[in-house]
Amino acid sequence: MAELDLVDAIITDPPYSERTHKGHDAGACGGRDKAKRAALGYQALSEVAAKDLAARFAGMCSGWTVWMTDHTLAPTIMQALEKQGRYVFAPLPFYQPGRSVRLSGDGPCSWTDWIVVSRTAAQMRWGTLRGGYIAGEGWNDKQRMGGKPLPLMLQIVEDYTRHGQTVLDPFLGGGTTALACYKLGRKCIGIEIDPEAFERACRRVDEAARQPDMFVKQPDPKAEQLSMLDPSPAPR
Numbered sequence: 407m408a409e410l411d412l413v414d415a416i417i418t419d420p421p422y423s424e425r426t427h428k429g430h431d432a433g434a435c436g437g438r439d440k441a442k443r444a445a446l447g448y449q450a451l452s453e454v455a456a457k458d459l460a461a462r463f464a465g466m467c468s469g470w471t472v473w474m475t476d477h478t479l480a481p482t483i484m485q486a487l488e489k490q491g492r493y494v495f496a497p498l499p500f501y502q503p504g505r506s507v508r509l510s511g512d513g514p515c516s517w518t519d520w521i522v523v524s525r526t527a528a529q530m531r532w533g534t535l536r537g538g539y540i541a542g543e544g545w546n547d548k549q550r551m552g553g554k555p556l557p558l559m560l561q562i563v564e565d566y567t568r569h570g571q572t573v574l575d576p577f578l579g580g581g582t583t584a585l586a587c588y589k590l591g592r593k594c595i596g597i598e599i600d601p602e603a604f605e606r607a608c609r610r611v612d613e614a615a616r617q618p619d620m621f622v623k624q625p626d627p628k629a630e631q632l633s634m635l636d637p638s639p640a641p642r
Contacts, residue, residue, distance in 0.1 A: 414571035416471045423478035424450040457486040464490030470566040473522045480520045492524040502541035559586035581607025
């Protein structure tokens, strides 16, 4: 990220806190509910790493930062962004009823992720934005564990960016933010530490951008007319 120029917005979903990861791992090992959950496959984000990320984000983003996290890390992220001179709003909920994976362990699972939003003090005011996001029907289609549904990312990208702007997602994952940017006419820079995940994300965007077949065979009106004038003979 150190080599990147200033971007218009940062929209990202990094790993969550160590507490969340431990809770998930407890379930994966057969917690009290005996659920069998796959391993997350990536490390948790420590408070030290979160503070370092906040400093990096503040130095390279001229507009909004939209950072998805859990309730444990949210206060740390907010304080770190404020320390960098950014204006930080109250965290926004992303409420997904019925979810049992990702934030679950020994006890009630969490149906809410938290989104920390901040901007520079000098940024032009955008007016009132929505105060949260609620999962709708068909929002369970995710590319990888911990990923976010495309309808959510479409709403967030549309809320916090303008057409033609450049968005940075330094935790690209399944590429959902990049795909949302493509569909809405934004540019996206994605960074991902997992080579396989990065390749899948690139293929996903490439497939969406692939030009459809322009030469669609149209029905022959003469053939249709002949079939109407020459019906099949009646059965004997």
